[in-house]
Amino acid sequence: MILFPNAKINIGLNITERRADGYHNLETIFYPIKINDVLEVIEADSLSFTSSGLDIPGRMEDNLCVKGYHLLKKDFNIPPVSIHLHKHIPIGAGLGGGSSDAAFFIKLMNGKFNLGLNIEQQQDYARTLGADCAFFIENKPVFAFDRGDEFEPIKLDLSAYHIALVMPPVHVSTSEAFRGIQPAPVKDSLYDLIYEPVREWKKYIKNDFEANIFKNHIEIRWVKAALYEAGALYAAMSGSGASVFGIFETKPDLSALETDNQVFYGV
Numbered sequence: 001m002i003l004f005p006n007a008k009i010n011i012g013l014n015i016t017e018r019r020a021d022g023y024h025n026l027e028t029i030f031y032p033i034k035i036n037d038v039l040e041v042i043e044a045d046s047l048s049f050t051s052s053g054l055d056i057p058g059r060m061e062d063n064l065c066v067k068g069y070h071l072l073k074k075d076f077n078i079p080p081v082s083i084h085l086h087k088h089i090p091i092g093a094g095l096g097g098g099s100s101d102a103a104f105f106i107k108l109m110n111g112k113f114n115l116g117l118n119i120e121q122q123q124d125y126a127r128t129l130g131a132d133c134a135f136f137i138e139n140k141p142v143f144a145f146d147r148g149d150e151f152e153p154i155k156l157d158l159s160a161y162h163i164a165l166v167m168p169p170v171h172v173s174t175s176e177a178f179r180g181i182q183p184a185p186v187k188d189s190l191y192d193l194i195y196e197p198v199r200e201w202k203k204y205i206k207n208d209f210e211a212n213i214f215k216n217h218i219e220i221r222w223v224k225a226a227l228y229e230a231g232a233l234y235a236a237m238s239g240s241g242a243s244v245f246g247i248f249e250t251k252p253d254l255s256a257l258e259t260d261n262q263v264f265y266g267v
């Protein structure tokens with residue numbers, strides 16, 4: 001069985017509070033985009049994990065798909081499987097690629113072995129693997145809050161726009177991004193602001209990670225500026241970086257960025 005885990009972007013990200021469990025409360029909009037991995041699972045004599053495409057840091061046991069297998073194995077009598085992941089979603093990009101693989105793995109296993117898990121139950125399993133994971137179970141635009149793992153559906157359709165995504169040659173780890181952040185409550189919630197016209201977003205919708213990350217990685221700031229110069233209605237870093245997306249009325253010319261960065265059009 002094969003599924004195609006996709007990436008997400010964060011439109012706005014406000015870090016509102018430090019929590020007692022070491023995490024932060026935040027609010028953000030998650031929006032699915034069309035950059036995909038390929039995840040194949042077949043029944044086998046023993047558990048194995050192989051990958052192709054981009055190099056995935058860490059050992060096999062650290063891979064979120066393998067962690068997902070062990071998580072389900074605790075509660076269900078599932079057979080060993082051979083997992084193959086073709087990695088295409090940039091890593092350390094704020095695109096939630098690893099989280100998506102994990103969520104799609106849970107969905108795949110649920111379907112393949114008739115585990116009978118409903119959406120909420122799949123989200124509960126996903127949540128234990130990472131704050132981003134649960135979003136990918138339903139994979140629809142949402143307003144996310146708490147650790148970023150509680151959701152309220154929103155009506156947001158950007159399909160009339162051209163979204164371009166630029167990945168500078170920099171990786172930012174999520175915990176690095178949270179270091180030095182001063183959480184602050186918000187006056188106006190993204191839950192309402194997201195319904196402002198896209199060309200107004202730059203006045204109201206911010207990613208709280210940008211200031212810190214731009215200080216240490218000036219090239220990410222340059223990419224954002226270049227997207228505005230190329231005509232973006234809105235441009236921002238996604239999640240904890242390093243990728244930056246731009247929302248355009250039509251396909252932009254970003255050829256000047258292609259030398260130093262990976263550029264994805266029409267995601």
Ligand SMILES: C[C@](O)(CO)[C@H](O)COP(=O)(O)OP(=O)(O)OC[C@H]1O[C@@H](n2ccc(N)nc2=O)[C@H](O)[C@@H]1O
Pocket residue numbers: 010022023024025026028094099129130131132133146147148174175178239240
């Ligand atoms: C910030 C976002 O990238 C926005 O999309 C995500 O919420 C991060 O989600 P994620 O990569 O799935 O994060 P996890 O793997 O659960 O957490 C990595 C680390 O980030 C920090 N972390 C993450 C989420 C959160 N709400 N508060 C945090 O402080 C914690 O130090 C945690 O140990």
Ligand SMILES: Nc1ncnc2c1ncn2[C@@H]1O[C@H](COP(=O)(O)OP(=O)(O)OP(=O)(O)O)[C@@H](O)[C@H]1O
Pocket residue numbers: 056057058062063064065085087090091092093094095096097098099101102132172173174239240241
């Ligand atoms: N299937 C996987 N694909 C990619 N990375 C994985 C996977 N499983 C575990 N990891 C680990 O997770 C780390 C970051 O993964 P990921 O690509 O999800 O980060 P990210 O793009 O910063 O996403 P996020 O928006 O969730 O912060 C990697 O350094 C890697 O060690």
